[in-house]
């Protein structure tokens with residue numbers, strides 16, 4: 750199934766050279782209708798600006814980036830953890846942008862990324878994770894099946910990549 754895949758943390762020393770590939774995956778997701786913060790068409794320049802901001806946060810230790818790589822070292826999926834900044838929420842973090850390249854989906858990589866980020870959060874002393882996703886998406890089913898608790902749904906919270914309204918479901922998980 751995922752024997753040829755490894756999930757590992759992309760550190761400050763290498764994040765800069767992984768941005769083009771991460772942009773490829775994001776552009777492909779948006780082009781095919783995934784609701785992941787951007788409207789279609791997503792230009793390469795805009796995608797790279799986004800990943801540059803992620804890289805800067807990784808370099809400043811304000812965000813953690815995990816990537817799933819195939820046997821050639823090519824990134825096929827990624828997830829991020831954003832620790833809360835306020836001192837009364839140091840025990841919590843947000844999970845954002847679980848992305849798996851379309852051709853690699855359905856092989857357990859999304860589930861693996863999610864469990865890897867939960868494990869890493871636990872190791873870093875986090876006790877609470879939160880996230881939100883488009884209601885009735887594959888991602889919503891993934892989170893529910895991994896034991897995340899649904900808080901509720903906000904109708905019309907986000908736009909799909911084609912600009913139409915979507916509800917968002919909010920989840921949390923105690924570690």
Ligand SMILES: CC(C)(COP(=O)(O)OP(=O)(O)OC[C@H]1O[C@@H](n2cnc3c(N)ncnc32)[C@H](O)[C@@H]1OP(=O)(O)O)[C@@H](O)C(=O)NCCC(=O)NCCS
Pocket residue numbers: 778783784785845846847848849850853854855856857858859860861881882883886887888890891894
């Ligand atoms: C959500 C996503 C990360 C899942 O990645 P994946 O590698 O295909 O997921 P997995 O193979 O690990 O599947 C795990 C579970 O997710 C759910 N799931 C995955 N794809 C699904 C689909 N097409 N339809 C319904 N459920 C699906 C199922 O519960 C599945 O468990 P099962 O195989 O035991 O039924 C991937 O579809 C993706 O990148 N989507 C676009 C980006 C996105 O919406 N990210 C969430 C942003 S918050």
